[in-house]
Amino acid sequence: MGKKFDVLTKIENSPNNLIKGLQAIQASEGYVSDEAIEAVGEYFNISPVEVEGVLTFYSQFKRVKPGKYKIAVCDGTACHIKGSPLIQEWVKNELKVNVGETTADGLFSLESVACLGCCSLAPVMSINGRVYGKLDRKAPQKS
Numbered sequence: 828m829g830k831k832f833d834v835l836t837k838i839e840n841s842p843n844n845l846i847k848g849l850q851a852i853q854a855s856e857g858y859v860s861d862e863a864i865e866a867v868g869e870y871f872n873i874s875p876v877e878v879e880g881v882l883t884f885y886s887q888f889k890r891v892k893p894g895k896y897k898i899a900v901c902d903g904t905a906c907h908i909k910g911s912p913l914i915q916e917w918v919k920n921e922l923k924v925n926v927g928e929t930t931a932d933g934l935f936s937l938e939s940v941a942c943l944g945c946c947s948l949a950p951v952m953s954i955n956g957r958v959y960g961k962l963d964r965k966a967p968q969k970s
């Protein structure tokens with residue numbers, strides 16, 4: 828196991844702690860890479876295939892490296908009613924990515940989330956955690 832995954836050494840290496848180990852990797856790397864799956868498997872003495880099985884079962888884990896700018900378009904009820912699907916389509920077309928993907932240059936990743944907790948500003952998106960509300964698809968006007 829490389830130094831890169833040292834976060835695992837803070838967790839007791841019992842197979843019962845597999846989820847904790849994966850969460851630690853995701854917290855430090857932002858996602859769980861193939862390399863991390865190997866390291867986790869080695870550390871907990873679980874085959875990489877089993878680790879991958881657990882990863883696919885829990886939607887909390889990301890398998891794609893997030894972009895420098897993490898865009899989350901809300902598709903909760905309030906945002907959906909106010910047109911979030913159109914906003915999401917616009918972002919997808921602009922960036923040429925689908926939900927769950929990162930642009931080839933590694934700059935932007937796109938997620939769809941259930942509710943960002945500011946429904947009164949619907950439709951809403953966040954970029955690296957900063958919320959932008961009352962969105963529409965019009966480009967900003969230059970004054």
Ligand code: FES
Nearest residue numbers: 901903906943945
């Ligand atoms: S539904 Fe979008 S912020 Fe709540």
